[in-house]
Amino acid sequence: xxxxxxxxxxxxxxxxxxxxxxxxxxxxxxxxxxxxxxxxxxxxxxxxxxxxxxxxxxxxxxxxxxxxxxxxxxxxxxxxxxxxxxxxxxxxxxxxxxxxxxxxxxxxxxxxxx
Amino acid sequence: xxxxxxxxxxxxxxxxxxxxxxxxxxxxxxxxxxxxxxxxxxxxxxxxxxxxxxxxxxxxxxxxxxxxxxxxxxxxxxxxxxxxxxxxxxxxxxxxxxxxxxxxxxxxxxxx
Numbered sequence: 001x002x003x004x005x006x007x008x009x010x011x012x013x014x015x016x017x018x019x020x021x022x023x024x025x026x027x028x029x030x031x032x033x034x035x036x037x038x039x040x041x042x043x044x045x046x047x048x049x050x051x052x053x054x055x056x057x058x059x060x061x062x063x064x065x066x067x068x069x070x071x072x073x074x075x076x077x078x079x080x081x082x083x084x085x086x087x088x089x090x091x092x093x094x095x096x097x098x099x100x101x102x103x104x105x106x107x108x109x110x111x112x113x114x
Numbered sequence: 115x116x117x118x119x120x121x122x123x124x125x126x127x128x129x130x131x132x133x134x135x136x137x138x139x140x141x142x143x144x145x146x147x148x149x150x151x152x153x154x155x156x157x158x159x160x161x162x163x164x165x166x167x168x169x170x171x172x173x174x175x176x177x178x179x180x181x182x183x184x185x186x187x188x189x190x191x192x193x194x195x196x197x198x199x200x201x202x203x204x205x206x207x208x209x210x211x212x213x214x215x216x217x218x219x220x221x222x223x224x225x226x
Binding site: 031035045048058090094101102103104105106108110 | 145146148150155156157158159160163203205207212213214216217218219
């Protein structure tokens with residue numbers, strides 16, 4: 001198993017540009033989520049999905065869109081990039097609900113918006 | 115909202131010393147608590163998942179304890195090595211959901 005994969009690893013955008021961060025998992029996990037990690041702020045939840053066709057907002061959803069058309073993929077779209085979206089983005093997945101819900105993280109995408 | 119705190123923020127020890135990392139959380143009604151390791155510029159690697167019904171979980175030199183009533187977990191790393199140098203994060207689900215609340219982490223340096 002490749003686990004959770006993310007592309008690209010690095011990206012530089014200009015203000016106002018749009019892009020999609022890709023996330024895929026091959027573990028047949030129902031739950032997937034996106035976090036951003038900023039110095040001094042820790043990891044914060046952007047969006048999450050409990051299964052194909054179901055998504056919901058996390059703590060910091062503004063400026064981001066998601067969709068979940070398959071169990072495997074959960075892309076994160078930046079609609080109009082802003083310098084405040086400079087961050088490291090992590091995708092995570094989990095196979096179960098409740099007490100056994102160990103979460104697995106991807107290697108991250110480092111995004112810089114100039 | 116679940117708040118997670120990790121103290122200390124940074125720790126430097128000589129090789130061979132035991133490490134003690136603390137994590138506290140405000141809502142004791144948790145399903146589980148997960149400890150992660152993060153190397154500089156890398157993703158998060160899951161170390162231990164301790165379930166709400168457990169008091170501790172062990173993996174090799176790592177041992178995590180959980181005291182739900184006091185809202186605390188401790189990660190012990192025995193006989194530290196320079197390769198243990200990393201940032202250690204704890205996380206708990208928000209309520210009965212998958213959504214995780216993270217601590218800010220403890221950055222560990224093990225000096226050779």
